[in-house]
Amino acid sequence: MSGDQVYVMDRPGKGAVGSERVGCFKAGSGEQVWLHEWSADYGDMEYGTGPRASVTVHDGRAYALGAAGTAACLDAATGEVRWQVDTVREYGARTPTWGFAASPVIDGPRVLLHVGAGDGGCVLALDRLTGKLVWRGGPDPAGYCTPEVIIHEGLRRLVAWGPEHVQCLDPESGATLWSWPYKVTYGVSIAQPLYRDGLLLVSGYWHGTKVLKLGKSPQEVSLAWENEKDMCGLMSAPLFKDGVAFLLDKNRGLQGIELATGRLLWSDDNRLTPKDRNPQMSLVWLRESDGLASLLNASGELVHIRLGREGVEELGRHQIIGKTWAHPAFSGNRVWARSDTDLVAWKLW
Template identity: 70%
Template sequence: MRLLFVLLGVCAPFIHAADDWPRWRGANGDGRWNPNDLPASFAQKEPQQLWRKDIGAGYGGVTTSGGRAYVMDRQKAPKEAERVLCFDAGNGRELWAHTWEVNYGSMEYGTGPRSSVNISDGKAYALGATGVAVCLHADTGKAVWQVDTVAKFGAKIPTWGFAASPVLDGDRVLLHVGADKNGSVIALDKNTGVEVWRGGPDPAGYCTPEIITHAGTRQLITWGPEHIQSLNPDTGEVNWIHPYKITYGVSIAQPLYRDGLLLVSGYWHGAKVLQLGRTAKEVRLVWENEKELCGLMSAPLYKDGVVYMLDKNRGLQAFELKTGQILWSDDNTLTPKDRNPQMSLVWLKEADNVAALLNASGELVHVSLRPSSREELGRHQIIGKTWAHPAFAGNRVFARSDKELVAWKLW
């Protein structure tokens, strides 16, 4: 069974800092790109490859910040090891690599790391598939701290390895590692690696947590193999727990929150939408669809009451968030039909309903997404087969496969 995850980013000297992609799913973690200088003819322009570099395997995405691109990989020789790699985003020159030894053992689909590097305040935060968490100086790769969450905190490695990307919140870095005794998420001091709190009863899944604000109160939403959970991001205290036990524990795609409604969707048991209440302790089920709306790895997009989400059977679908009414399906034209289909979706020009996606074949596709229809605008091959999330920065895209990291100028 093929299942896994994505994330990471990259940035160049010629790209303004506001155009960085410093974390999983972009600057705000919500899949929005929206470059300022997008030309009208962007979809027809042939991308120009700027550089390519050989790297090791992995499912983790790319991130960019301050003229640098970051990605994780795995080496099998001379010793088995995971690495955080940093490249000059302008010319692809490797600037540094930070390495630690690992033993994947019998980990299923043990190709390489699954998560993305998170860049914040001059530091790079990463989590490897076996639970090693690191904080590095983003410009030099020198370690600030490094900790084995399995050995130190009792984290339990899930079947396909740790996949959730680190989340920065104030002075804390949040890790979804399923630590022993109510440690679904553990918060570490981002400067020292010392534990601040742990919270949530679920073991580790594969979904990156997210912080939302509902009714004036911040909530940390985390999805594990048995429950959807809301925690207090300052203390780890549980606000509420809603049951959602998943076959094989494959809680992967990031939930979507809008206007008091929280969408969670999985491969085996479909979509659920929860209504959050007037207080942080209230939640109720609004609707669910176990057969026709089954996401897997791909995080959905949202606009004007409509969700655009990749279904395991029907391809990309549009449906109403409030009701679950399906508006259209793309019949697997945007990414190949597969047992485990994948695409990475971002808003390219949200105001005009234009999205960009990197499909599992390594094609960058520009598409208009509207409640009534979808229209493909352009398609360009930029890399080989991949499940990893690309980074979009300025007028460039950075993508990775199991063999290489590439940078393309799009206009």
């Protein structure tokens, strides 16, 4: 959401051939402000129920990436098209099994798209005002993880996790600074990597967690530790506080992990979200200084918790929507959540 408006993407109807939409709604009432639609052929895409990526709003413009590869820049107030491009047709982007899922990232004058365009185009940088290509970088095909610009040793670096490598690019030029092999089964590079204190945590469903140590020079990287069986994330982005990473494992539920050493501190035994083949929860800090966090689990329950080195304490639980994997949005004392059929707003206090 941005200001007093909420932005979502969806796909009306069913079937391989159809359309995708970006919608803008009033945050206080849910009243539709505008709707922009384009055609989208999903072919044999798995879970072909609709777009996966969040809408990114910046400087009066809304940026969207559809599951079939259409990228659009719209006027955030009116929905008027500023530019729109089919990345598959224009740049040779290759649709991954479950469709494009990484949200657009604004970096200065550029918008970054993780679309696996081949020929060193894992990430495309487009001029955010015109949609024209600025650079392409990274060796991998498209995964599902949103790239992130971090600052290490005073230098800006773009981390892009693909199906075959953890990649670090120069965000100004797209040049590859380093890439670390991490080939994941079915290409499911999904969960957002966590960077803290010179360490980069990457966790996958099939092959567990790797923590990379970034060196002083831009090209220097090494393996700090790895655990291939006890710490296997999927979609949920981890949180961090006081040396501890909080990660949803596919078997044991939420876990506390000492980031520097890889020591497992505790597991919640699947109490916070249902144990499932593909468990999911969306974790956010409500007040990090006190360890207060909130999560929306796969059943649509909003759960308030306190996280720490010693464990997790559940403080409250409320059913706010039906089954969902979509990340909620928080602003002030409200939370907005969506499923395949509903968009809801709830007061937190």
